Amino acid sequence: METLHFRFENGRRQLAAQPQLVGVVSSGNLEVLIEPAPLAGGCEIEIRTAANGFGPTWQAVMADFHDRWQLTDTRICINDMGATPAVVSLRLDQAAETMTGGLP
Template sequence: MENLIFHFDGGRARGARQAQLVGVVSSGNLEVLIEAAALQGACEIHVQTAARGFGAIWQAVMTDFHARWQLADTRISINDMGATPAVVSLRLDQAVESMLGESA
């Protein structure tokens, strides 16, 4: 397993939010837990993945995600079993939409 941590500043504050868990950990998929956290306006993303050596791809996907949503005071935990970048983006968007009650 590989553990990656991404940290983004410069997000926007959002209203009341409840933690959400989306997806399932299975071959080629992942689960995402998203929750509010006191992070001084930052967004932290913790990834635990079975696919080692893909840090640059994870960085690109997380940077794109942050550009879309610009979350502040949010912690995201991802448990991955080899999901493709498209599936990762889909699950992240699904988690945010569930938490905020809105769509992209």
């Protein structure tokens, strides 16, 4: 297992709901826990993944997600069992949409 940490600044969109869990960890999928947190305007993402060595790919997917959603004061925890980048993006978008009530 590998654990990755990312932090993004300068978001502008606040979360409006209680913590949400999206997805299930099983057979090549992942789960995303998203919650509001007092992070001085930051968005922190922790990823626990069974697929070691994909840090640059995760960085690209997380940067793309942050560019789309611009979340602030948000903590996201991802438990991954080998999901593809497309599935990761889908789950993150589902979680963010649930917490913000709309599309990016």
